[in-house]
Amino acid sequence: MKSQLEFRANSAHLLLTLTDSEFTMKPAPFDYLTPQTLGEAVALLERFDNEGEDAKIIAGGQSLMPMLAMRIARPKVLIDLRRIAGLDYIREEAGVIAIGAMASKRSAEESDLIRNSQPLFHAATSLVGHRQIRNRGSVGGSFAHSDPASEYPAVALVLDMQMKAVGPGGERLIPADEFFVTYMTTSLEASEILTEVRMPVLPAGTGWAIQEFARRNGDLALAGVALSLRIEGGVCRQVRMAAFGVNPTAVRLPAGEAALEGQAPDAAAFARAAAAAAAALEEPMSCIHAPGEYRRHLVKTLAERCLVEAAGRAR
């Protein structure tokens, strides 16, 4: 009897809790600031860092919002970059395509410059999430978030991209192979803000491909491969391969690259290179949907398909 009463009391308490207006708020409380300039934003980050407060930058919010909703992230302060003018450009500067960090993925997808001059980045953009996500999600956000299953870091490794960061000490360029550190961790300092990503225009005749496998279209990939190559004098040259969704960050696949360099672009060579790339992967991640060895298998299959596709595009 006593326990029943207790149960009722607990239920009543639960009901009271659920009808409280707090119930509609999934994220933990935070303050929200909208600086007007980059300098102001950097100064805010520096101040909160010195005070030991957890401040987070929000751009499109498409990766951060789920983390806030699940309270995986509980920052004290969100600093929204949306009022800072001039961070959403997409332009060419002497053979380099520069994308402002706040440019939306949708604008990258709709950019003729990117479609024509850097089709690998364009194809990767179309693979990110769904239309609703790409409408609001920023290009820079995916780089700074650095999800292991994200397409952009792999493309960044293939294309030798550079990230421009602004901090208290000024501006610096970070090469892709130094930018992605581990799970959702970049080499950005606590008071630095990613402002731009830079990539070369794809040289004419270069073959490229990106393929991924996800359980549903638009889901985060279980594994994916991005690559580029040239065919010169009847053999493969400048082979650059990377995988995503397999290790804590995107990784280059040097064994696959070496296996194909100088080889004739035929099915047997592609199969050998894909197998070499997959075999050399270090401890692929495991989860309930995909054990590590399955991910290794996916990389082999996707790499082979990508090589065939890229060779078909190479001139």
Add this chain to the structure above:
Amino acid sequence: MTTKQRINLHVNGKAYERDVEPRLTLADFLRHELHLGGTHVGCEHGICGVCTVLIDGRSARSCLTLAVQVDGAQVTTVEGLRNRQTGQLHPIQQAFVDAHGLQCGFCTPGFLMTTLELLGENPDPSTEEIKEALGGNLCRCTGYESILASVRLAAERMRAGG
């Protein structure tokens, strides 16, 4: 408790000014502050698409958007579809009725808003293009074929001036 922030925005053409907590999502703002219950919430972390609204004409998940982020924006919800003068359903809504594009109806507002953006940009989409555009909306009744048929019917009627 954090400081409330004042926001000004238009929802379905009507101007609103409210003071909101920064952590309030746009979905909850629409439902609990403006009492526009047509925007449903499902997963609340950006997977299911039922909370899709248009922000400045482009589809967005209102659960992945904070109300404070849409200060100054034009938001369109499913309540904004019906013709305000005549009360008539939007051709997309009518097509979903006629082609059985809904079963339980829970996911329907999201599908309608995503379709509104699609047909605004591409009045004659192929079935593949419709599938790609609607890929971010889940229907747990799994009535996808009827939904595709509804979108095709809506596109046809809207091209004919419906």
